[in-house]
Amino acid sequence: MTGTSTTLVEGIDVPAVSAWLTATVDGVQAPFTFELIAGGRSNLTYRVTDAGDRSLALRRPPVSHVLPTAHDMKREHTVISALGATDVPVPETFGLCTDESVNGAPFYVMDFVEGLILRDEAAAAHLDQATRRRSGESLVDTLALLHDVDVEAVGLDQFGRHQGYIERQLKRWHGQFTQSVVDGTPGPAIIDRVHDLLAAQVPEQQGVGIVHGDYRLDNTVIGDDGTVQAILDWEICTLGDPLADLGLLLVYWTEPDDPEASLLGVGPTRLPGFSSRAELEARYASLSDRDLSAIPYYKAFGFWKLACILQGVYARYAGGAAAGDRSNVDMFPHQVGRLGERALAEVESL
Numbered sequence: 380m381t382g383t384s385t386t387l388v389e390g391i392d393v394p395a396v397s398a399w400l401t402a403t404v405d406g407v408q409a410p411f412t413f414e415l416i417a418g419g420r421s422n423l424t425y426r427v428t429d430a431g432d433r434s435l436a437l438r439r440p441p442v443s444h445v446l447p448t449a450h451d452m453k454r455e456h457t458v459i460s461a462l463g464a465t466d467v468p469v470p471e472t473f474g475l476c477t478d479e480s481v482n483g484a485p486f487y488v489m490d491f492v493e494g495l496i497l498r499d500e501a502a503a504a505h506l507d508q509a510t511r512r513r514s515g516e517s518l519v520d521t522l523a524l525l526h527d528v529d530v531e532a533v534g535l536d537q538f539g540r541h542q543g544y545i546e547r548q549l550k551r552w553h554g555q556f557t558q559s560v561v562d563g564t565p566g567p568a569i570i571d572r573v574h575d576l577l578a579a580q581v582p583e584q585q586g587v588g589i590v591h592g593d594y595r596l597d598n599t600v601i602g603d604d605g606t607v608q609a610i611l612d613w614e615i616c617t618l619g620d621p622l623a624d625l626g627l628l629l630v631y632w633t634e635p636d637d638p639e640a641s642l643l644g645v646g647p648t649r650l651p652g653f654s655s656r657a658e659l660e661a662r663y664a665s666l667s668d669r670d671l672s673a674i675p676y677y678k679a680f681g682f683w684k685l686a687c688i689l690q691g692v693y694a695r696y697a698g699g700a701a702a703g704d705r706s707n708v709d710m711f712p713h714q715v716g717r718l719g720e721r722a723l724a725e726v727e728s729l
Contacts, residue, residue: 388413390423390442395481400427400435403474404488407433421692422455422614426491434491436470440484441695452485453477454538455613458589459489461533467525468609492609494600497647506605508652513605515632515654516662518596521607522628523666526588526621535618541587544619545680549578552687559687559694566690567712569719573683576726582673588621595631596647625663626677629656630685679725686718 387393391413401409408430416424423442427435438455456475463469470489477485497503503511530536540547553574556566591598592615600609634656635649647653654662664671693711 388425389415390439391425391437392482396437396486399474399476399481400429400488403476404435405473407431407435413437422452422612424611427488434493435473435488436491437486437488439482439486442483451614452487454616456487458535458538458613458616461535461538462525462528462589464533465524465528467528468521468607470609470611492600494602494608496597496599497601498597500647500650503647503650503653506652510603510605511650511652512654514596514601514607515648515659517601517606518599518628519659519662520666521599521610522591522594522624523663525591525610526624526667528589530587530589530618535589538589539618541618542584544584544590544617544623545581546578547619548623548680548684549574549581552684555691556687559691561694561697561712566686567716567719569716569723570683570686570690573679573719573722573726576723577676577680577683580676580726580729582622582676584620585622585669587618590617590619590621591624592616592627594624594628622669622671622674622677623680625660625671626674626679627681627684629660629674630678630681632656632659675725675729679722679729682718682722682725686715686722689718690715 393411393413396413397409397411400407400411410430412428414426414428416426421441423439425437425439427437429435438452440452453475456472459469460472463471470492472487472489475485475487476482479485495502495506497514503514506514528535530538553571556570559566591610591613593612594610598610598612599607600611602608632648633646637649660671660674689711693708693715696708696711
């Protein structure tokens with residue numbers, strides 16, 4: 380195809396996607412280059428650069444072993460597009476392709492937001508302590524802003540069921556966990572035990588909000604001033620109980636002496652300057668009228684859900700799924716078990 384790069388890129392039909400981009404996105408210029416961005420273990424994100432050095436981001440599902448109901452590009456595109464009319468920082472969307480003849484799976488394209496992805500200590504080490512603190516505070520402020528969005532006003536009132544969020548999530552993730560069998564071996568039985576304990580004591584849901592589902596520091600783009608420029612990775616977003624987001628954020632937010640720092644593989648918040656979990660929770664409480672007394676439950680649910688997700692990721696890779704971050708895959712079974720143990724400890728302390 381004239382004017383189009385034909386370099387092979389895993390997960391991208393370069394000629395067909397290039398033609399779609401040219402026909403769909405105003406102002407782009409072929410040829411395009413496609414670069415798989417490292418770090419993703421689920422939906423794949425590519426940086427697309429056109430002949431004029433304009434950058435876009437393209438999202439598509441994994442290239443194989445996609446679980447039912449997961450990796451829904453239309454849902455991601457819908458929620459990001461709706462939030463574009465609010466003060467919640469999200470990339471601008473440019474188009475959704477549901478014609479699988481183009482690239483073998485649906486995909487969508489959005490603006491590439493420049494900034495920092497603070498995945499580990501090395502990424503955060505060059506920030507001064509004041510900027511680190513602002514990044515944590517901005518993360519909480521942005522989460523509270525997301526949870527305050529009027530879902531009906533932005534056209535998302537039919538985006539998901541409003542009530543029974545935790546019950547639905549328990550059913551969904553436990554179902555996917557049981558499907559994620561590796562070489563005939565199911566995941567650790569502790570995950571089933573924690574599921575039953577969580578199901579027996581679900582807190583009353585306080586209203587309905589947009590639940591990101593995987594809200595953490597490295598799922599945002601941070602500006603040089605420490606403020607959140609964009610929330611990324613909306614693949615499991617739905618409507619429901621916003622406190623699930625806060626609980627999961629606190630699970631991911633490791634402190635200097637936490638054993639979870641190595642378990643979760645994310646440790647930038649151990650550096651001096653970052654707020655403590657208690658400070659983050661207090662800041663959210665100051666911005667919300669929700670009762671946070673049940674946060675320990677939501678932390679237990681967060682550990683458990685991560686175990687279910689990681690088991691699914693491991694099953695995909697063990698089954699030969701290609702593309703994405705393949706690092707430390709051999710450690711996944713141990714991590715699933717340890718996450719289950721942390722979830723059990725949390726839920727038994729309630």
